[in-house]
Amino acid sequence: MLTRNAIPQPHSEYLQHAGLFRGLALSVLDEVAQLARQRSSQNDAFFFHQGDPATTLYVLIQGRVRIVQVTPEGQQVILRIISPGEMFGGIAALGEASYPASAQALEASVALAWDGETVARLMEEYPRIALNALRLLAGRYQEMQDRYRELATERVERRVARALLRLLRQTGRKVENGVLIDFPLSREDLAELTGTTLYTVSRILSGWEKAGLIETGRQRVLIRIPHKLVVIAEDLPPG
Amino acid sequence: MLTRNAIPQPHSEYLQHAGLFRGLALSVLDEVAQLARQRSSQNDAFFFHQGDPATTLYVLIQGRVRIVQVTPEGQQVILRIISPGEMFGGIAALGEASYPASAQALEASVALAWDGETVARLMEEYPRIALNALRLLAGRYQEMQDRYRELATERVERRVARALLRLLRQTGRKVENGVLIDFPLSREDLAELTGTTLYTVSRILSGWEKAGLIETGRQRVLIRIPHKLVVIAEDLPPG
DNA sequence: CCCTCTCTTTGCGCTGGCACAAAGACGGCG
DNA sequence: CGCCGTCTTTGTGCCAGCGCAAAGAGAGGG
Numbered sequence: 044m045l046t047r048n049a050i051p052q053p054h055s056e057y058l059q060h061a062g063l064f065r066g067l068a069l070s071v072l073d074e075v076a077q078l079a080r081q082r083s084s085q086n087d088a089f090f091f092h093q094g095d096p097a098t099t100l101y102v103l104i105q106g107r108v109r110i111v112q113v114t115p116e117g118q119q120v121i122l123r124i125i126s127p128g129e130m131f132g133g134i135a136a137l138g139e140a141s142y143p144a145s146a147q148a149l150e151a152s153v154a155l156a157w158d159g160e161t162v163a164r165l166m167e168e169y170p171r172i173a174l175n176a177l178r179l180l181a182g183r184y185q186e187m188q189d190r191y192r193e194l195a196t197e198r199v200e201r202r203v204a205r206a207l208l209r210l211l212r213q214t215g216r217k218v219e220n221g222v223l224i225d226f227p228l229s230r231e232d233l234a235e236l237t238g239t240t241l242y243t244v245s246r247i248l249s250g251w252e253k254a255g256l257i258e259t260g261r262q263r264v265l266i267r268i269p270h271k272l273v274v275i276a277e278d279l280p281p282g
Numbered sequence: 283m284l285t286r287n288a289i290p291q292p293h294s295e296y297l298q299h300a301g302l303f304r305g306l307a308l309s310v311l312d313e314v315a316q317l318a319r320q321r322s323s324q325n326d327a328f329f330f331h332q333g334d335p336a337t338t339l340y341v342l343i344q345g346r347v348r349i350v351q352v353t354p355e356g357q358q359v360i361l362r363i364i365s366p367g368e369m370f371g372g373i374a375a376l377g378e379a380s381y382p383a384s385a386q387a388l389e390a391s392v393a394l395a396w397d398g399e400t401v402a403r404l405m406e407e408y409p410r411i412a413l414n415a416l417r418l419l420a421g422r423y424q425e426m427q428d429r430y431r432e433l434a435t436e437r438v439e440r441r442v443a444r445a446l447l448r449l450l451r452q453t454g455r456k457v458e459n460g461v462l463i464d465f466p467l468s469r470e471d472l473a474e475l476t477g478t479t480l481y482t483v484s485r486i487l488s489g490w491e492k493a494g495l496i497e498t499g500r501q502r503v504l505i506r507i508p509h510k511l512v513v514i515a516e517d518l519p520p521g
Numbered sequence: 522c523c524c525t526c527t528c529t530t531t532g533c534g535c536t537g538g539c540a541c542a543a544a545g546a547c548g549g550c551g
Numbered sequence: 552c553g554c555c556g557t558c559t560t561t562g563t564g565c566c567a568g569c570g571c572a573a574a575g576a577g578a579g580g581g
Contacts, residue, residue: 112431115517120431134424137417143424170409173416178376180419185373185382187426192351192359194433195477199538229558238434243538245560261547261558278354438568469529479569484530500528500577 054079054104054155061102062179063130066171075165079155084108084148090132093145097135099156103127106152107214107226111235112144121235123183124149124226126214133176135159136166149226194238202237203247204276207257211266221258221267229262293318293343293394300341301418302369305410314404318394323347323387329371332384336374338395342366345391346453346465350474351383360474362422363388363465365453372415374398375405388465433477441476442486443515446496450505459497459506466501 055072058064064072082101084090090101093113108125122144125131134140136159157165166173186209193202207224215222230248231241248264251257256272258265266272294311297303303311321340323329329340332352347364361383364370373379375398396404405412425448432441446463454461469487470480487503490496495511497504505511 112427114431114435116435118435120434122427122430134420137420143427166413167409170406170412173409173412174405177412177416177419180416180423181373181376184419184423184426187423187430188351188361188382191361191426191430191433192353194430195359196353196355196357230560231558240539241559242540242561245558246538249560259559468527480529481531481570482568484528485568488530498529 057104058102058155061128061130063102063172063175065175067169071169075157076155078161078165079157081153082156083151083153085151086148088148090146090148090154091142093142095142097132097140097142097159099132099158100130100135100162101132101146101154101156102130103152103154107149108146108152108154109149109232110144110146119235120238121232122187124210124213124236130176130179133180136162136176138163199237199239199243200247201276202239203233203244204272206233206236207264207266208269208272208276211269215266218265221265222269224264224266227262228264233264293320296343297341297394300367300369302341302411302414304414306408310408314396315394317400317404318396320392321395322390322392324390325387327387329385329387329393330381332381334381336371336379336381336398338371338397339369339374339401340371340385340393340395341369342391342393346388347385347391347393348388348471349383349385358474359477360471361426363449363452363475369415369418372419375401375415377402438476438478438482439486440515441478442472442483443511445472445475446503446505447508447511447515450508450511454505457504460504461508463503463505467503468501471501472503 055069055076058072058076059067059069064075067075082090084106090108091097091099093111103125104127106127108131109121110123110125110131112120112122114120123131125146131146131154132142134142138159162172166176193205197205210224210228211222214225216225217223229241230244233244233248234241237244248257248259251272252259254271256266256268258267294308294315297311297315298306298308303314306314321329323345329347330336330338332350342364343366345366347370348360349362349364349370351359351361353359362370364385370385370393371381373381377398401411405415432444436444449463449467450461453464455464456462468480469483472483472487473480476483487496487498490511491498493510495505495507497506
């Protein structure tokens with residue numbers, strides 16, 4: 044389900060919105076775009092699997108991708124959800140190594156791809172790219188630290204609330220009666236994001252729905268009163 | 283308990299062993315060392331606190347430092363233990379922001395320190411530094427991902443085993459009858475590293491000690507049979 | 522050498538959330 | 552329109568690990 048084409052259209056304007064290439068001159072973006080390949084991935088198909096040799100860095104331009112680790116026993120843990128404009132598979136830029144996790148499309152998705160050597164060369168020529176990467180990676184590291192602390196110290200309900208709020212910030216779409224998480228998100232996905240089971244997530248969401256806090260459907264979550272979620276997520280007095 | 287001095291001795295040879303400055307010419311290392319300040323920190327003193335404005339990047343040259351996050355409720359989570367040669371407080375290099383965690387000396391420790399602007403300037407002038415930082419950060423990110431998955435999916439005993447093995451690799455010192463974790467490490471420290479309680483850690487270590495696997499004392503852990511720990515940490519058939 | 526402070530051990534009761542089971546509800550496809 | 556596969560809900564039993572309490576055991580200082 045994976046296709047590779049040379050790119051016909053100029054993606055250079057698009058690239059200036061991608062964090063990795065922020066601040067580069069348009070001429071440079073053109074050069075960068077020229078070197079890219081385009082890869083598409085159907086629903087549930089993988090851009091790469093955990094353990095594959097890390098050869099390629101991607102920037103998502105359409106769709107949604109989840110970065111997931113699988114344990115030897117087959118349990119899955121979602122490390123991150125990638126939205127358009129974000130890079131993934133960045134380890135490729137550092138030579139050697141293999142991917143520490145898999146990248147799976149949650150919807151039909153399109154990404155631009157560069158092989159590791161190309162990225163390394165670009166970084167050398169345009170240090171701004173390396174600095175951008177550093178800043179992006181630092182942000183993700185920090186988020187990961189926070190999630191780690193959460194997992195270590197907070198109860199499930201609060202973790203789920205935080206996960207939803209993160210997704211809301213990252214991919215929320217304002218609609219009539221609230222903010223919609225704008226891609227298919229099952230109870231199981233939420234469980235794998237927060238380190239719990241789909242059963243527990245289901246119970247929690249049911250509770251919130253009864254309280255009028257959210258509105259759910261099959262692989263669909265709409266947050267009606269974000270503020271109340273924040274109250275659950277942080278330890279605020281319910282004012 | 284924090285002191286600042288200009289540095290009298292040349293630290294430049296030392297710096298070439300620090301990951302951040304690997305591959306730089308000695309002349310450059312001299313320049314870098316010239317720009318450094320030296321900071322010492324007694325037992326339990328902090329290099330910086332979570333929430334402080336991130337102004338300074340450190341490279342530890344002696345002692346041991348733990349990077350720790352505190353929850354609003356006062357629980358602590360140890361994110362990492364820094365050994366000589368490693369950098370910490372690296373967010374400073376990226377301007378803005380405040381430290382997402384605190385850095386506390388576990389022993390009398392000495393570090394070299396640069397302010398953020400200096401580091402940014404150095405990175406611009408010597409892109410190799412930025413690339414080194416990128417590679418180091420990528421490694422830490424990956425380790426954090428792994429620990430996150432562990433915390434989400436593995437039982438406590440296995441997590442403790444893995445934590446010990448990591449420390450063993452990072453700071454183990456071969457001694458007569460095994461490998462010693464070479465800095466004061468209490469049950470509580472191990473609990474905060476693995477997301478559990480000191481009680482549970484104590485019980486687990488007691489069990490292992492009875493089995494002859496390790497040898498412990500007050501803030502002291504000696505691993506007698508590393509291989510058996512690996513068997514517990516991974517899911518190997520006990521062969 | 523004793524006193525004190527901190528670290529460690531161990532017993533015990535409790536519970537959050539896991540695991541399994543089974544029934545219900547969508548939604549897409551033929 | 553009805554079937555089937557997937558996702559979701561809900562009931563129930565259970566246990567790993569938490570939390571408290573209280574008693575040892577070092578280590579260091581006076």
